[in-house]
Amino acid sequence: MKELTPKQKKFCQEYLKDFNASRAYKAAYKVKSDNQARANGSRLIANDNVSEYLSETMHQTKVNDILDINEVLDNLSHIAAGKPSQKIFKRVSYKGKKPKVEYDSVTTVTPEDQDQLKALELLGKYYKIFTDKVETQTDITVNIDPGDYDG
Structure with a gap:
């Protein structure tokens, strides 16, 4: 992945706040027109390097949010x-x-x-401090054949 320019990084940081590409583009670049910000923001998100940076950042954020x-x-x-x-x-x-x-x-x-x-x-x-006590009643019949023990 190529290094992002400072403006691209600023765009990514702003985009990750609310996923609004137009607003993020306006915050990173000097642009007055909403239509221009919308078009350029969409184009910037489609940029391979920007897209990869956003994916990695979101994945890392998700990983960091999981408690061990x-x-x-x-x-x-x-x-x-x-x-x-x-x-x-x-x-x-x-x-x-x-x-x-x-x-x-x-x-x-x-x-x-x-x-x-x-x-x-x-x-x-x-910590297995609490154990459930289970009482059971069973009838067991044991049959022993004396012939089984002859040597």
């Missing part, structure tokens, strides 16, 4: 212990053709009691 087992256990432990965490509340703007997410505020929240209990239950199951 230690992160899951760590998050469950924090919830079970009732540790406060920050939560981002977002607002969605429906102006234009595509909805745009606008981040509103960051607030500190403490897990609710039922969330703590659920986290404790999941941790207990993971």
